Amino acid sequence: MERNLTCILCPRGCTLNVTVDGDNVFVTGNSCPRGRYYGEEEVVAPKRTVTSIVRVSNRDDVMVSVKTETPVAKADIFTVMEEIRKASVTAPVRVGDVILTDVCGSNIIATKNID
Amino acid sequence: MAAAVAAFDSGITDVVIIDREKEVGGILRQCIHNGFGLHKLGRELTGPEYANHYKLEVEKRGITVYADTTVLSVTPDKVVTATNTSGILKLQAKAVILAMGCRERSRGALNIPGTRPSGVFSAGCAQKLINCEGYSVGKRVVILGSGDIGLIMARRMSLEGAKVEAVCEIMPYSGGLTRNIVQCLEDYGIPLYLSTTVAEIHGNERLTGVTIAEVDDRRQVKPETKRYIPCDTLLLSVGLIPENELTRGAGIGMDPITGGAVVDENRMTDVSGIFACGNVLQVHDLVDYVSDEAEIAGKGAASYVKGLDKAENRVKAVAGNGVRYVLPQRVNTRGGDTDIFLRVTAPFGKVKFTVKSGDNVIATAIKLRATPGEMEKITLKADKLRTANGDIRVDLEEM
Amino acid sequence: MSNVKYTVAVIGGGVIGGMISRELTRYGVKIVILEKGNDVALGASKANSGIVHGGYDPEPNTLKAKLNTLGVEKLFKAASELNVPIKRNGSLVCAFSEEEKAHLDLLYKRGFENGITALEIIDGDKARELEENLSESVVAALWVKNAGIVCPYELTVASIGNAMDNGAELITDFEVVGINKDGVFEIVSADGRKVFADYVVNCAGAYSGKIASLVGDDSIEIIPRAGEYLLLDKAEGGRVKHTIFQVPTKDGKGILVSPTVDGNLLTGPTASVVASPDNKETTADGMNKVNTLALKSVPTVNFRNVITSFTGVRASNKGGDFVIGESAACKNFINVAAIDSPGLTCCVSIAEYVMDVLKGVGLKLELSADFNGTRNDPHFFRKMNDDEKNDFIKSNPTYGRIVCRCEGISEGEMRYAVKTNPPASDLDGVKRRTRAGMGRCQGGFCSPTVMKLIAEERGIGKEQVTKNGGGSYIVTEKL
Numbered sequence: 005m006e007r008n009l010t011c012i013l014c015p016r017g018c019t020l021n022v023t024v025d026g027d028n029v030f031v032t033g034n035s036c037p038r039g040r041y042y043g044e045e046e047v048v049a050p051k052r053t054v055t056s057i058v059r060v061s062n063r064d065d066v067m068v069s070v071k072t073e074t075p076v077a078k079a080d081i082f083t084v085m086e087e088i089r090k091a092s093v094t095a096p097v098r099v100g101d102v103i104l105t106d107v108c109g110s111n112i113i114a115t116k117n118i119d
Numbered sequence: 120m121a122a123a124v125a126a127f128d129s130g131i132t133d134v135v136i137i138d139r140e141k142e143v144g145g146i147l148r149q150c151i152h153n154g155f156g157l158h159k160l161g162r163e164l165t166g167p168e169y170a171n172h173y174k175l176e177v178e179k180r181g182i183t184v185y186a187d188t189t190v191l192s193v194t195p196d197k198v199v200t201a202t203n204t205s206g207i208l209k210l211q212a213k214a215v216i217l218a219m220g221c222r223e224r225s226r227g228a229l230n231i232p233g234t235r236p237s238g239v240f241s242a243g244c245a246q247k248l249i250n251c252e253g254y255s256v257g258k259r260v261v262i263l264g265s266g267d268i269g270l271i272m273a274r275r276m277s278l279e280g281a282k283v284e285a286v287c288e289i290m291p292y293s294g295g296l297t298r299n300i301v302q303c304l305e306d307y308g309i310p311l312y313l314s315t316t317v318a319e320i321h322g323n324e325r326l327t328g329v330t331i332a333e334v335d336d337r338r339q340v341k342p343e344t345k346r347y348i349p350c351d352t353l354l355l356s357v358g359l360i361p362e363n364e365l366t367r368g369a370g371i372g373m374d375p376i377t378g379g380a381v382v383d384e385n386r387m388t389d390v391s392g393i394f395a396c397g398n399v400l401q402v403h404d405l406v407d408y409v410s411d412e413a414e415i416a417g418k419g420a421a422s423y424v425k426g427l428d429k430a431e432n433r434v435k436a437v438a439g440n441g442v443r444y445v446l447p448q449r450v451n452t453r454g455g456d457t458d459i460f461l462r463v464t465a466p467f468g469k470v471k472f473t474v475k476s477g478d479n480v481i482a483t484a485i486k487l488r489a490t491p492g493e494m495e496k497i498t499l500k501a502d503k504l505r506t507a508n509g510d511i512r513v514d515l516e517e518m
Numbered sequence: 519m520s521n522v523k524y525t526v527a528v529i530g531g532g533v534i535g536g537m538i539s540r541e542l543t544r545y546g547v548k549i550v551i552l553e554k555g556n557d558v559a560l561g562a563s564k565a566n567s568g569i570v571h572g573g574y575d576p577e578p579n580t581l582k583a584k585l586n587t588l589g590v591e592k593l594f595k596a597a598s599e600l601n602v603p604i605k606r607n608g609s610l611v612c613a614f615s616e617e618e619k620a621h622l623d624l625l626y627k628r629g630f631e632n633g634i635t636a637l638e639i640i641d642g643d644k645a646r647e648l649e650e651n652l653s654e655s656v657v658a659a660l661w662v663k664n665a666g667i668v669c670p671y672e673l674t675v676a677s678i679g680n681a682m683d684n685g686a687e688l689i690t691d692f693e694v695v696g697i698n699k700d701g702v703f704e705i706v707s708a709d710g711r712k713v714f715a716d717y718v719v720n721c722a723g724a725y726s727g728k729i730a731s732l733v734g735d736d737s738i739e740i741i742p743r744a745g746e747y748l749l750l751d752k753a754e755g756g757r758v759k760h761t762i763f764q765v766p767t768k769d770g771k772g773i774l775v776s777p778t779v780d781g782n783l784l785t786g787p788t789a790s791v792v793a794s795p796d797n798k799e800t801t802a803d804g805m806n807k808v809n810t811l812a813l814k815s816v817p818t819v820n821f822r823n824v825i826t827s828f829t830g831v832r833a834s835n836k837g838g839d840f841v842i843g844e845s846a847a848c849k850n851f852i853n854v855a856a857i858d859s860p861g862l863t864c865c866v867s868i869a870e871y872v873m874d875v876l877k878g879v880g881l882k883l884e885l886s887a888d889f890n891g892t893r894n895d896p897h898f899f900r901k902m903n904d905d906e907k908n909d910f911i912k913s914n915p916t917y918g919r920i921v922c923r924c925e926g927i928s929e930g931e932m933r934y935a936v937k938t939n940p941p942a943s944d945l946d947g948v949k950r951r952t953r954a955g956m957g958r959c960q961g962g963f964c965s966p967t968v969m970k971l972i973a974e975e976r977g978i979g980k981e982q983v984t985k986n987g988g989g990s991y992i993v994t995e996k997l
Contacts, residue, residue, distance in 0.1 A: 010297045014157045017297035052302065053153045055165055056278060057250055057997070065970075065980070067253040067997075069151035069167050078306065085278050089997070099171050115151065116167035139920065189920035200904065202928075204915035207908040225960035227826030230748075232802045235828065237985035237992050241962035248966050254980060254993035279997060323796065324989035340802070360958075364924075 009046055011039045022047050051075035054084045058103055060118050061092045068097050068118050072110040080108035088112055095119065120144075120173035121410040122216045122396055125417025127180045131424050134182050135210065137201050139189040143177070144170030145220055146243065147406065149250045152271050154298075159407035169406060193217070193369045195390050214392045214420040217366055217380070218413060221359040221398040223268075226320075229357060233319040238326030242268040242356040246275065255279060257352025261329050262286045263317045265293040265300070266492075267404065269356025274303035276354075283307070284348050287315040287331050289338055292466050294492045296404065317353065318345055326351055359402045369393060376444040377401040383433055383449040384457045385419025386412065394420050401446050401460070404494055408460075434476070434510050441467065441515030443491065450499070452507045457499045461513055466490040469518040472497055476507035485518070524550045524687075525881070527705055527715035529694055529729055530722040531558035531940075533670060534857050536677030537596070537869035538719055543684035545873075546886030550713055551678060551686060552705065554693040554725070556987030557947045558940050559674035561723040561795070562861070564950070565747065565830025567774055567787060568670045569761055570594070571860040572609065572662035574629030574637060581840045583632045586860045589867035590664055596866045597668055600676035601895035603779040609665040609761035610645055612656045612815055618765040619658045625765075626660060636663035651757055651818050665761060669779050670862050671950045675940060677865075680893045682939035684886075689713070690943075691987070694722075697732040699848065717881060719852045719872060720845075724795030724833040726855035735847035738855045742795040743832045745787025746804035748812075751823040751958055754783040762815045773811035775819065780953065783819065785812040787830065798829045825958055832858040840864075842871060844879050852876065896938060896951065899931055921971070922964040924957025932968060936975040946986040948972065965992070 005024040010017050011034060020043040023030040031043035045051060053075045057067040076084055087107045097103075097118040104112035120143060123134045142148060147155070150166030157163050160172060177184065188203035197215050201208045223241040238257055240248075245256045246268070260276050262269045265288040273283045286304060291314045293300055304311050312331065318340045319330040333344040361378040372381045372389040379400040380388040386396050396416035397409045422428045432453040436445045438461065445461045459474065467489045474482040474497060481504060484497045497513070526542055528535045531553035542549045553560075570593055576582035597604035613619040622639050629637045638661045645659040646652045682688055689711075696706035697718065705713045722729045727738040755777055764772030776784050788804045809821050835841065835856035845851040852875055854868065861868070877883055895901070899917055902910060911918035917930030935942045935951035942948045945955065948968055955961030955968065969983045969992060984990040 010301045012298035012302045013163075014154075014298075017301075052306070053163075054278070055151050055153055057151060057253060059253055059997075065252045065254075067251060069165060069250060071151075071153060071165055081278070081306075099168055115165040115171075116148070117171060139923065187919060189923065191920075191926070202907070202911070202918045202920060204911065204918040206911045206918060207904045209904075222959045223962050225825065225958070225962055227749075227824060227960050228822075230800075230805050230824060230827055232800045232805065232827075234799050237990035241959075244962045244965060248993055249997065252966060252980075253997045255995050255997050256993055258994070318802075319799075323798075324984075324986075325991060362923075 005047075007047055009043060011042050013038050013042050050078040052078050052081060054081055054088075055115070056085060056088045058088060059092045060095050060097065062094045063118065066095070066118060068093060069115045070103050070112050071115050072107070073113045074110045076108045076110050084108050120177050121413035122218055122417035122420070123182050124173065124176045124180065125414040126216070126421045127182060129418050129421030131421040135185060136177065136182060137185045137188050137190050137199070139187070141187045143174055143184060143186060149243070149247045150271070151250045152275070155406050157407070158405065159410050190365060193365050193393065195369055195393075197392055213424045214394065216416050216420050217393065217395040217399055218397045219362045219365060219399045221361045221402055223355070224358040224360060226355060229355070231317055231320055233321060234323055236320070236322035236324055236326045238322070238351050239320065239353045239355065242272045242354045245352075245354055246272055249275060249279065255281070257281060259284060259350040260352040260354060261317065261331070261348055261350045262354045262356060264288065264356035264358070265295050265311060266356045266358065267295045267299050269354065270295045270299040270303040272354055272356065273309050274307060277307040277309065281352070283309045284350055285309070285331065286311045287317060288313050289316040289334055290314070292490065296492065316340065320353065326353055329353055359398065361399045361402060363399060366395065366399070374444065374448060376438075377446060381448045382446065384415075384447045384451055384454060385422065385428060386416035386447065387419055387423065387428070392423055401444070404492060408494065434507055437510060437512050439512045439514035441465075441470070442513050445513050450504070450511065452504050454504070455501045457501075457504060459497045459499060459513065461495050461497070462491055463489045463495065463515055464491065467515065467517055471516045471518050472513055473516065474499060474511055474513050476509055476511045479506055479508060481507060481511060489515070523702060523714040523716075524548050525715065526717045526719060526876070527552055527703065527713055528719045528721065529705070530720070530726070531555070531674070531678055531688065531690070532561050532563035532721065532723050533559065533674040533677065533862060533865045534721040534723075534854055534868055535719075536674045536681065537865040538721060538854065538872050539681035539686045540677045540684070540891070541869040541873050543681045543686050544886065544889045544891065545883040546685070546888065547881070547883070549681070549686050550715065551681070551688045552692045552694055552713060553688065553690045556690050556943055556984075558678045558688070559671040559950065560986070562830055562832055562858075563674045563723075564671045565828050566670050566745075566832070566862060567776065567784065568667055568778060569609070569774070569776065569862070570604070570666035570668055571863045572629065572636065572665040573632050573634040574625045574660065574662060575860065576632065578628060578631040581842060582860065582864070585840065585864040585867040585871060587633045589860070589864040592866035592870070593668070593863060594666070596677075597673060599891045600673070600680055600893045601897070602668065602673045602676045604666055604668040605779055606664065606666040607760055607777065609662040609763055610649060610652070611660040611662065611763040611765060612645065612652070613658045613765045614655050614814070615657065618767070621765045622658055622660045634664065637661065638663070649758055649760055649762065651816050652762065653815055653817050656815070667761060667776060667779050668862070673862075673865070675951055676893050679939040680891065683893065684889050688940050694729060694732065699733065703851070717850045717852065717876060717879075719854060721854040721857070723857070724831050726833060726853065730845060730853055730855065733845060733848035733851050735845040735851070735853070737846065738841055738853060739835055740856065741834045741836065742792050742797070743834045743858070744790050744792045744797055744829050745832060746800050746808055746829045747784060747786030747827065748805060748808050748821070748824050749826050749828070750783040750785070750819070750821070751825050752781045754820060754823045755781040757783050757819055758816055764811070764815060773808055773815070775812050775816045782825075785809075785819065792831065795831045795833070798831060800827045800829050804829075826960060834858045840868070842868065843875055850879055852879070896934060899928065900926070921967045922952070922954035922957065924959050925953045927952045927954040929971060932971050933975055936972055942972075943976065944972065944984045944986055944990070945969065945992070
């Protein structure tokens with residue numbers, strides 16, 4: 005199997021050619037080692053970082069932005085969103101605070117300070 | 120903030136930042152997606168995290184921040200008048216760095232025919248309502264413009280449960296980064312229609328639908344391709360305009376192509392001691408480059424205050440074949456290595472850039488591809504730059 | 519409300535209804551203004567050219583001619599009492615051929631007959647001396663020295679606000695669907711509310727025919743004519759000083775190019791008969807036409823600086839003259855209908871004329887000692903110098919916080935608009951009163967904050983805040 009992908013790890017957006025031959029995956033077109041990992045992962049088990057918001061219950065109309073601490077399986081994106089949507093936090097919140105633990109294999113952490 | 124930090128670190132510690140928002144960080148605070156900081160900070164951050172990085176740097180240095188304060192005017196002799204809930208503030212500065220960013224083009228500027236219902240948002244306005252205030256803006260969405268904000272919002276709306284019916288782009292190519300087309304549209308099965316625009320807006324109260332249509336190579340609607348799409352929300356991501364009202368008010372010379380000031384390699388405008396950087400100077404695609412530019416301006420302002428910059432030996436830098444603009448527009452031939460930033464006029468495959476002064480080649484650069492959506496950078500080496508004997512010009516050649 | 523009986527019910531919260539209401543409160547009459555929309559100035563009063571016409575255009579001996587001649591100075595006086603910006607910038611009616619030049623003579627003569635003396639026919643070079651950006655192909659122009667510009671919706675808001683300050687009541691979202699008369703009028707709204715009054719003044723603009731028919735008067739046939747406009751950024755505002763008209767041709771009345779009192783440049787209108795006054799769409803053809811014809815007068819207008827386009831619907835009729843007087847079909851029911859151009863110019867003279875009509879049908883009018891015709895200047899803040907602003911902010915901190923960056927409008931000014939008669943209830947209402955969102959970004963930056971202020975002042979959720987009433991919600995729900 006052979007696929008052409010655009011690497012999404014950085015804005016450069018390298019065009020990758022990924023060939024899968026049994027258990028072996030070959031990536032060309034990458035400009036950095038991260039691109040190779042991305043190419044390998046994207047054809048075997050694609051992952052994404054999910055970013056969203058969580059309501060701050062003790063502040064009027066204030067949301068804290070959050071992200072998955074590590075990328076999650078692409079297939080799990082909407083499951084992650086559902087969990088995030090149910091969550092709420094109380095201020096103060098600091099960047100890096102864990103809002104939810106182990107959602108589809110990743111913690112959900114705050115990306116904004118709310119005083 | 121990056122400019123203030125750079126000025127501070129260059130030995131000018133009497134620096135103040137004035138910002139109209141209650142929290143510093145500008146538009147980054149609503150850009151909750153990731154992808155910021157890989158070049159500059161070596162890690163992948165979300166917008167708020169990237170802003171927070173600089174906020175911490177500002178705090179570390181004890182730089183004064185006037186938040187919730189709007190600058191009303193800047194004069195050529197560098198008197199800054201601002202207002203906040205305590206009153207009117209007047210500051211006399213030795214140098215001023217303009218970093219007001221940009222704004223989105225509105226529906227009016229596009230002249231889309233039809234009615235004027237609610238539900239037509241600039242993408243950034245919808246982004247603020249959703250990401251900062253936590254409100255849904257609609258359920259069925261059409262997006263006009265495939266710039267990065269449009270693409271990011273297509274994904275964001277999908278994640279929040281809305282159905283994004285289409286992203287329409289009037290040009291035959293997307294203005295956004297390829298990675299965003301992959302991870303924002305393809306991941307969510309959202310169609311991107313190129314050479315297509317919104318021809319009419321329908322609905323008397325809330326938006327009820329739009330008519331989309333293909334355009335010919337003169338960007339005129341082809342009537343036979345008109346197609347109605349029911350929707351309650353239209354997001355416009357149709358270009359960014361540097362917000363230069365204060366710049367014009369100070370009588371600073373502007374570049375009609377960038378929409379920003381004409382600057383030298385230190386990002387000083389033609390009004391001595393007033394600098395500009397970031398999206399107010401030229402609309403960037405990467406915040407990392409905004410920070411780089413801010414550092415150049417911060418250092419430049421510090422040199423100016425110290426009296427080190429005599430503004431001598433400047434030549435003009437101009438855009439040649441295939442190049443839409445170059446920045447800075449004036450370059451010191453006796454300075455250090457100098458980066459020239461530029462955008463090309465159309466998408467190209469492999470290209471060679473040649474920087475010349477007369478017939479004297481100062482630099483060349485080869486790129487595998489070049490698109491108007493991605494800013495290019497060419498470094499001019501100090502020793503080569505010294506050989507310039509007049510204005511320098513950048514040309515593109517297809518390979 | 520249902521138990522209150524008013525002396526006069528004014529149907530329609532446009533500039534005509536506003537000025538009539540203001541006149542009625544001058545005599546201390548107990549009145550109610552019934553408005554179909556959720557705010558005033560939503561019809562033709564919102565979207566027209568904003569011109570104070572000199573008076574050369576109406577056919578002599580018509581009501582239009584008489585009221586225009588009387589109206590110009592009366593409008594200048596009222597606008598100054600109401601603190602509404604008005605400017606006598608003069609206008610130039612441009613001729614592009616000898617044939618058109620002959621038409622200028624006709625207009626001049628007509629103006630003379632109407633009693634207008636501030637007219638002069640000048641040649642192309644003189645016209646270009648007055649207006650350096652005028653086209654080389656202008657061969658002559660009629661210089662109308664008494665003409666001016668005014669902001670039509672601001673005038674409406676101010677007149678109704680002033681009437682309310684003097685005791686008038688405004689009921690919005692009151693779409694009149696039935697009028698019964700049993701001694702007094704019983705006026706019924708679409709949602710079943712009732713208002714009682716001795717007299718009814720029908721100034722429902724494009725709907726005035728429909729309202730008249732509710733009392734069995736089918737004599738008024740309104741022909742709604744849509745006009746499309748393009749409004750340009752303040753960067754273009756200095757392109758002309760005078761209002762530039764074109765000599766009417768067989769293809770229409772021509773396109774004007776005019777500065778506005780706020781410093782923008784206005785171009786338009788087209789003129790096309792539409793099926794319904796609700797047809798407020800802009801069209802690609804219409805916008806092209808405005809663009810092309812405006813350039814004929816002023817070739818240097820940069821249409822890349824358009825900030826918005828809009829359509830206004832004028833309430834014209836076949837006869838071509840205003841219809842003002844007691845309905846032949848219903849006593850004490852006064853029609854003020856078919857008020858198209860120069861209706862804005864005539865709004866005060868029409869209001870005074872209507873007072874005579876009401877007197878004629880038996881309404882007793884005696885000047886009220888309590889009437890105060892002066893309205894506080896809602897734009898007092900922006901007129902202050904920095905020292906005065908600084909002092910004012912010390913005791914009114916919200917005036918120091920700029921919300922609309924393009925127009926420089928503070929939170930305090932916006933809150934004032936939501937609290938002052940007639941109170942703004944939605945984004946467009948705040949926009950018309952303060953200009954917030956009317957600038958280059960068209961509300962892209964400030965609308966979330968304006969929504970928040972409206973929600974706070976009115977004690978409602980952001981989901982209830984609309985763009986312009988009805989179903990024009992902005993956000994749907996909390997995430």
